[in-house]
Amino acid sequence: MSTLVNVAKNGGLTSRNSNNYSNLLTWPSLIDDLFNRDLPSVFTSNNFNTGMSLPKVNIKETADAYFVQMAVPGFKKSDFHIDIDNQVLSIATDLEEENEQKEDNYTRREFGYSSFKRSFTLPETVDDSKIKATYKEGILSIHLPKKEEAKQKPPRNIKIS
Numbered sequence: 001m002s003t004l005v006n007v008a009k010n011g012g013l014t015s016r017n018s019n020n021y022s023n024l025l026t027w028p029s030l031i032d033d034l035f036n037r038d039l040p041s042v043f044t045s046n047n048f049n050t051g052m053s054l055p056k057v058n059i060k061e062t063a064d065a066y067f068v069q070m071a072v073p074g075f076k077k078s079d080f081h082i083d084i085d086n087q088v089l090s091i092a093t094d095l096e097e098e099n100e101q102k103e104d105n106y107t108r109r110e111f112g113y114s115s116f117k118r119s120f121t122l123p124e125t126v127d128d129s130k131i132k133a134t135y136k137e138g139i140l141s142i143h144l145p146k147k148e149e150a151k152q153k154p155p156r157n158i159k160i161s
Helices: 027-036
Strands: 057-061 065-071 080-085 088-102 107-121 132-136 139-145
Touching: 080 132, 088 139
Parallel strands: none
Antiparallel strands: 057 065, 065 139, 080 088, 088 107, 132 139
16 A cells, blocks of 8 residues: 655665675575565566556645546546545556457457556545546546645745834
8 A cells, every 4th residue: 555645855665685695604594585585576566367567656746736647558437446435545447358259160269357456545635525537548647636724825925013
């Protein structure tokens, strides 16, 4: 699950150095190292059954709203399920395809299934009653307006009396 929050510029993933030669390599350390390694990306970033990658998401914040854009070509807007439950925005789709080609002496039948689900914890500042979504030319766009009291006010000059 992702969260719509600011991340420190120096924040990032930490990596573990598994090639520490200061210790002698022993069977227990080799086995521990094998099981403590991160899984290859084929098991973590893709839907294992279909090979479909999770769609990448762009999130932009302005003074008045958050904007979420997701590149998901090949779908129809009716394929998406967008829900909000307890300040969590979920975007999901299930797509089944079936093609059948009959010729004189054979029948070829292909089918496929792809799905994904992305979830984001919304900040308390989002006015969830005014959220809107559009899907155009393969881009799913979600407009998350901020509550009136959370919008940034323009700077003003204060006169001294």
